[in-house]
Amino acid sequence: PVSLRFAVGQCGNQVGCRFWDLALREHAAVNKKGIYDEALSSFFRNVDTRSGGDGPDIYKGKICSLKARALLIDMEEGVVNEILQGPLRDVFDSKQLITDVSGSGNNWAVGHKLYGCQYRENIVEKLRKTAEHCDCLQCFFIIHSMGGGTGSGLGTFVLNLLEDEFPEVYRFVTSVYPSGEDDVITSPYNSVLAMKELNEHADCVLPIDNESLFDIVSKIHQMTNSGKLGSTVKQNSLVTSSVGSTKTVQEKPFDAMNNIVANLLLNLTSSARFEGSLNMDLNEISMNLVPFPRLHYLVSSLTPLYTLADVNVPSRKLDQMFSDAFSRDHQLIQADPKHSLYIACALLVRGNVQVSDLRRNIERLKPSLHFVSWNQEGWKTGLCSVPPVGHSHSLLALANNTCVKPTFIELKDRFMKLYKKKAHLHHYLHIDGMEQSCFAEAVSSLSDLIEEYNELDATKDGPRTDPPRLKIAV
Amino acid sequence: MSIVTVQLGQCGNQIGHEVFNAVCADVHGTHGLCSKKENESYRDACKERFFREEESEVPVARAVLVDMEPKVISQTLSIAARSGCWKYDDRSHFCQKQGSGNNWANGYSVHGPRHKEAIMNLVQKEAEKCDRLGGFFTIMSMAGGTGSGLGAFVTQCLRDAFPTSFILNHVIWPYGTGEVIVQNYNSVLTLSHLYQSSDALLVHENDVIHKICAQLMNIKQISFRDVNQVIAHQLGSVFQPSYTAEGGSCYSRNPLGDLMETLVPHPEFKMLGLRNIPQMPENSLAYSTFSWPGLLKHLRQMLIANAKMEEGIDWQVQPPRLGFSIPSSHPTNKPLHFNTSIANLVVLRGKDTHSVDLGSFRDPSLYTSWLNPQDAFNAWKTPRAFNKYEKSASLVSNSQFLLKPLDNVVGKAWNMFASKAYIHQYTKFGIEEEDFLDSFTALEQVISSYTLL
Numbered sequence: 001p002v003s004l005r006f007a008v009g010q011c012g013n014q015v016g017c018r019f020w021d022l023a024l025r026e027h028a029a030v031n032k033k034g035i036y037d038e039a040l041s042s043f044f045r046n047v048d049t050r051s052g053g054d055g056p057d058i059y060k061g062k063i064c065s066l067k068a069r070a071l072l073i074d075m076e077e078g079v080v081n082e083i084l085q086g087p088l089r090d091v092f093d094s095k096q097l098i099t100d101v102s103g104s105g106n107n108w109a110v111g112h113k114l115y116g117c118q119y120r121e122n123i124v125e126k127l128r129k130t131a132e133h134c135d136c137l138q139c140f141f142i143i144h145s146m147g148g149g150t151g152s153g154l155g156t157f158v159l160n161l162l163e164d165e166f167p168e169v170y171r172f173v174t175s176v177y178p179s180g181e182d183d184v185i186t187s188p189y190n191s192v193l194a195m196k197e198l199n200e201h202a203d204c205v206l207p208i209d210n211e212s213l214f215d216i217v218s219k220i221h222q223m224t225n226s227g228k229l230g231s232t233v234k235q236n237s238l239v240t241s242s243v244g245s246t247k248t249v250q251e252k253p254f255d256a257m258n259n260i261v262a263n264l265l266l267n268l269t270s271s272a273r274f275e276g277s278l279n280m281d282l283n284e285i286s287m288n289l290v291p292f293p294r295l296h297y298l299v300s301s302l303t304p305l306y307t308l309a310d311v312n313v314p315s316r317k318l319d320q321m322f323s324d325a326f327s328r329d330h331q332l333i334q335a336d337p338k339h340s341l342y343i344a345c346a347l348l349v350r351g352n353v354q355v356s357d358l359r360r361n362i363e364r365l366k367p368s369l370h371f372v373s374w375n376q377e378g379w380k381t382g383l384c385s386v387p388p389v390g391h392s393h394s395l396l397a398l399a400n401n402t403c404v405k406p407t408f409i410e411l412k413d414r415f416m417k418l419y420k421k422k423a424h425l426h427h428y429l430h431i432d433g434m435e436q437s438c439f440a441e442a443v444s445s446l447s448d449l450i451e452e453y454n455e456l457d458a459t460k461d462g463p464r465t466d467p468p469r470l471k472i473a474v
Numbered sequence: 475m476s477i478v479t480v481q482l483g484q485c486g487n488q489i490g491h492e493v494f495n496a497v498c499a500d501v502h503g504t505h506g507l508c509s510k511k512e513n514e515s516y517r518d519a520c521k522e523r524f525f526r527e528e529e530s531e532v533p534v535a536r537a538v539l540v541d542m543e544p545k546v547i548s549q550t551l552s553i554a555a556r557s558g559c560w561k562y563d564d565r566s567h568f569c570q571k572q573g574s575g576n577n578w579a580n581g582y583s584v585h586g587p588r589h590k591e592a593i594m595n596l597v598q599k600e601a602e603k604c605d606r607l608g609g610f611f612t613i614m615s616m617a618g619g620t621g622s623g624l625g626a627f628v629t630q631c632l633r634d635a636f637p638t639s640f641i642l643n644h645v646i647w648p649y650g651t652g653e654v655i656v657q658n659y660n661s662v663l664t665l666s667h668l669y670q671s672s673d674a675l676l677v678h679e680n681d682v683i684h685k686i687c688a689q690l691m692n693i694k695q696i697s698f699r700d701v702n703q704v705i706a707h708q709l710g711s712v713f714q715p716s717y718t719a720e721g722g723s724c725y726s727r728n729p730l731g732d733l734m735e736t737l738v739p740h741p742e743f744k745m746l747g748l749r750n751i752p753q754m755p756e757n758s759l760a761y762s763t764f765s766w767p768g769l770l771k772h773l774r775q776m777l778i779a780n781a782k783m784e785e786g787i788d789w790q791v792q793p794p795r796l797g798f799s800i801p802s803s804h805p806t807n808k809p810l811h812f813n814t815s816i817a818n819l820v821v822l823r824g825k826d827t828h829s830v831d832l833g834s835f836r837d838p839s840l841y842t843s844w845l846n847p848q849d850a851f852n853a854w855k856t857p858r859a860f861n862k863y864e865k866s867a868s869l870v871s872n873s874q875f876l877l878k879p880l881d882n883v884v885g886k887a888w889n890m891f892a893s894k895a896y897i898h899q900y901t902k903f904g905i906e907e908e909d910f911l912d913s914f915t916a917l918e919q920v921i922s923s924y925t926l927l
Contacts, residue, residue: 001543136570277488277698281543281572283574284576287899288656355684363651373893374890378652379652380576469888470888472922
């Protein structure tokens with residue numbers, strides 16, 4: 001099944017760029033014969049460029065020219081231009097880009113209302129064209145940040161649009177949330193306005209924050225430079241690394257962090273692309289992890305962060321991988337799922353791991369985790385035979401857990417601080433289509449969401465009374 | 475007579491493949507321990523039952539492969555072809571690209587009607603290639619979306635299109651602690667629907683087979699392949715050719731019909747459990763000898779005490795003492811944990827089967843009072859050893875074996891239903907709360923019926 005990706009805004013495109021690079025690296029490692037197969041087709045079209053320009057799609061046989069199934073959208077040209085001049089330039093053609101020059105000024109209203117309106121037709125047309133090339137479109141991915149103007153505003157506009165145009169196709173959103181010390185003053189406004197859209201129109205959201213990514217990068221840095229591991233670490237196995245991809249120039253500061261997100265997206269789709277003894281497709285993730293429509297925020301964690309060069313992995317190390325997935329150090333957002341309430345949990349394992357390893361670890365970890373009363377065995381599992389580059393095995397854990405609540409509460413608090421003083425509101429309100437009620441509705445939507453999590457948390461330590469069963473007349 | 479196998483979803487296709495492997499390997503094995511003539515008879519009967527000959531020398535499995543995504547079928551087809559021993563018909567499969575998303579409603583209400591014609595065409599073609607159609611064997615898991623939802627729909631279609639054919643559903647129960655979060659919903663919907671169209675449900679529980687792999691087969695890192703191979707062995711031990719009549723001169727040609735006749739006297743009671751003894755790692759076989767009395771003693775106690783395997787049997791459990799005029803519907807008079815049977819079938823394969831004493835299985839205290847003890851118990855035999863086991867005995871039982879597991883699944887599903895969790899995912903595809911309630915009611919009825927035995 002095929003997915004279409006939308007990288008919106010500066011952050012979205014920078015992450016997107018790393019994603020395409022690492023995707024090519026992964027497929028090159030697996031697909032030695034250069035045949036265009038089903039796995040590749042979930043991310044790339046195979047285009048016959050011999051006749052120059054945009055030839056017809058080739059569905060089988062050798063790889064000719066791979067084109068990413070994506071739209072790159074930015075209201076500034078800097079990042080997209082860099083991509084087009086870099087080693088990935090052949091992966092995109094001009095029809096996949098929507099750019100402007102002046103940016104959105106960190107203003108959600110500019111992104112959503114102004115540019116949304118302006119570019120709607122353009123986006124719809126390009127979306128339809130790109131979708132036409134997909135023989136079985138299953139999923140849309142949006143990658144963006146919440147704190148700015150384009151990613152946040154135009155990104156959520158695209159989300160709405162996707163629901164209108166293709167209501168049956170799943171919408172997964174990877175959102176980078178601003179941290180407390182974000183240097184964009186209006187980021188709370190942008191984020192809360194965007195949250196309303198995510199609440200109402202996304203099927204699944206994977207929230208990420210820079211602080212967590214930064215901590216993971218630091219941790220890896222520490223481990224590899226401390227001399228304890230030194231040269232025994234496989235460089236290309238670092239979840240932050242670009243080794244082996246097309247990047248030959250000096251790595252930019254955010255690359256390591258963005259690689260983590262790129263790896264998240266690769267692992268998420270691995271079981272849909274590659275074979276395994278227990279497949280887990282994207283529509284299964286949404287089905288199993290979203291028990292109520294609005295509770296669709298999934299906390300993700302990736303392990304291991306790096307691999308040592310020794311090939312023989314005793315099961316103790318394997319078990320460590322499972323334990324790490326539940327530790328707060330490995331979460332991609334500042335959250336502690338272990339001490340909050342699990343609503344549902346998914347484990348996607350890659351590599352040489354069998355069902356008994358999976359079961360042993362679930363049994364081992366279960367007692368220390370709190371699951372909601374009606375989902376005591378709420379585990380969704382997948383086994384994919386193909387490990388990521390540089391690893392013999394890996395684990396992606398997705399948790400629908402009330403531990404996201406603090407993030408949302410903090411966001412609301414920061415929003416209220418500004419809103420009470422009406423700080424910077426005029427920048428938003430003078431945009432056509434923007435009214436005070438937009439703000440009121442947005443914060444109300446967020447409050448309702450927080451309340452839903454509160455209600456679940458309230459059940460956490462309560463007594464468990466099972467509902468009485470149906471009685472049958474004998 | 476031939477059986478057409480319908481492999482549904484990832485689980486169904488992975489297991490189906492192992493079943494044909496096991497059956498083929500058994501037929502070509504050199505450990506038959508019987509005369510050449512017997513061996514040839516066996517081989518011919520097996521071939522007719524499961525395979526057909528085509529222009530290619532390799533026998534072709536009588537199977538239809540169905541899945542809503544392509545990876546598993548593609549793998550299954552190629553691995554089978556590489557075996558050199560048998561293969562699938564390249565055209566006898568149907569797949570889509572999207573999968574069912576573990577959503578029973580998607581499998582049943584969307585994929586089912588949409589692809590009914592294409593799938594039933596394939597089934598029709600396979601059925602027509604049988605000189606005589608003995609019935610259908612469908613393999614599916616209850617936990618996911620395709621095997622369970624589409625599987626239930628296809629079973630219904632089979633019943634409509636072949637009203638007089640036997641349909642046996644082989645149903646895999648998922649691990650208790652999650653493979654799929656909504657597995658209990660999917661299970662409840664599957665079982666209630668299958669009950670309406672199927673003749674019998676033959677059940678394997680992943681947890682049980684996993685234990686067998688760990689404790690009896692000594693496998694350290696157990697994979698799904700290991701689990702599936704044990705299941706295939708157990709199925710083969712029942713469905714490979716055998717003599718169903720005492721003093722029969724040729725292998726039974728109607729295994730499904732014989733099975734239904736002996737085990738399913740009443741449509742309210744369709745849940746069949748399977749036990750097989752002995753079970754051990756292949757490299758231990760050469761060093762082990764078995765006696766029929768020993769094997770049967772264990773098998774009988776496994777039946778009475780509802781033991782899942784030959785280790786850890788509770789020898790304390792005994793059948794109730796007859797001779798008291800207490801109606802058998804009084805559950806309080808039954809000893810705790812005693813497993814009441816409606817009907818049982820024992821299949822014996824290997825050395826000296828002709829002289830085996832099965833009297834202990836005919837004990838009326840094992841059974842409900844509706845059938846004569848001689849009707850409640852049947853035995854099939856063959857001197858031809860199965861899969862390198864010098865002696866092997868299998869038990870297919872219509873008893874309270876599955877009562878507790880069924881009750882567990884329904885309980886968990888009900889608990890989740892009370893909170894309305896995930897219901898929106900099903901209503902999106904046309905299965906409403908009312909449909910859930912109907913399914914719950916149907917299964918509570920089945921539970922109640924089995925409890926009162």
